[in-house]
Amino acid sequence: MLETSPELRIYSWDDVVRLTQQLAGLVGTAQPKPSVIIAILRGGAFPGLVLSHALGIRELYAIKVSTTLAETARAVRSVPVVEGVEALPDLSAEHVLMVDDVTNTGDTLTSAVRMVKKLRSPASVLTATIVWDTVSPTGSSPLTSCAADLWADQAHAWAVFPWESQHGAAATHLRYLRDISCQLRA
16 A cells, blocks of 8 residues: 555555455454445445455445535535435344544444444444554644554554545556656756
8 A cells, every 4th residue: 555645645446455354354253243244335335245245244234424515525524314225125133344544533333333233233233344544633732542443454544545536547547746856866
């Protein structure tokens, strides 16, 4: 993965697969063992799929949680809106693994867990993300506690994943900055 600046960390497909497999190892030691995975769309779709195969969990569902108003780093956030929970089956006998790509404030995970518990009453819920972004929304000192139960990487930066449109733009920008830096040193 490219360690880019305090503001941005770019993850490649290889990074995501490696970190998701690492996360699978952590989930594999959890008790009780998850029997169902719920991916939070959009970012949790790929990690949810990889985890379902790595853990041998065939029951994979998705819900949507909308919190940002734009597709930019540190975009203005709104109160999370959770959709699709009504379409899930009865989960009262299931141990749910709820997956997203990244967590920061925990608003997305907390809202998703609250709605799933309220409407589908699972036996338990374990939350997992690929990355814990420790940048405080207020810009003060780094966050010191993670909303996810499990995470594979910790970054004091905005996480950019390969499925995001800004991934290509961010990589191009970083190459430009490196080129300029080399020219200035020459």
